[in-house]
Amino acid sequence: xxxxxxxxxxxxxxxxxxxxxxxxSWLDLEVKHLEDGRAVLEIERNEDFENPIGxxxxxxxxxxxxxxxxxxxxxxxxxxxxxxxxxxxxxxxxLNVSYLRPATGDLRAEAEVLRAxxxxxxxxxxxxxxxxxxxxxxTTYRLFRDGLGGK
Numbered sequence: 001x002x003x004x005x006x007x008x009x010x011x012x013x014x015x016x017x018x019x020x021x022x023x024x025s026w027l028d029l030e031v032k033h034l035e036d037g038r039a040v041l042e043i044e045r046n047e048d049f050e051n052p053i054g055x056x057x058x059x060x061x062x063x064x065x066x067x068x069x070x071x072x073x074x075x076x077x078x079x080x081x082x083x084x085x086x087x088x089x090x091x092x093x094x095l096n097v098s099y100l101r102p103a104t105g106d107l108r109a110e111a112e113v114l115r116a117x118x119x120x121x122x123x124x125x126x127x128x129x130x131x132x133x134x135x136x137x138x139t140t141y142r143l144f145r146d147g148l149g150g151k
């Protein structure tokens with residue numbers, strides 16, 4: 001993976017969150033950057049994530065893994081807009097993914113918050129692989145700024 005240590009000063013507990021989450025832990029997801037409405041997540045190439053189509057190089061990563069990166073990077077970016085990211089409650093209400101080319105190799109998702117209001121958040125995300133930009137996405141989230149009982 002490229003880059004230095006993660007800048008996650010806004011939410012130092014991100015690593016324990018990933019480890020407690022079975023699916024994200026299985027993906028071996030790594031948060032490289034998290035602050036001020038922006039998140040960068042990476043996963044290393046793993047043959048278990050690939051569609052076994054028998055190409056000469058690495059097979060393309062399953063689209064569900066790419067969609068998960070878009071959704072998860074969005075959630076992390078939106079968490080950074082909460083006063084206490086470790087106590088943030090939010091849920092995906094819309095996930096749009098446009099696949100541009102097969103995603104191969106290590107994957108990097110960069111999410112940016114477009115709007116984080118009182119109850120709704122919107123993000124844009126780009127996923128890059130070995131061959132360049134593989135997918136773009138946009139998410140909408142319901143934000144529960146007053147906890148799960150909030151309106």
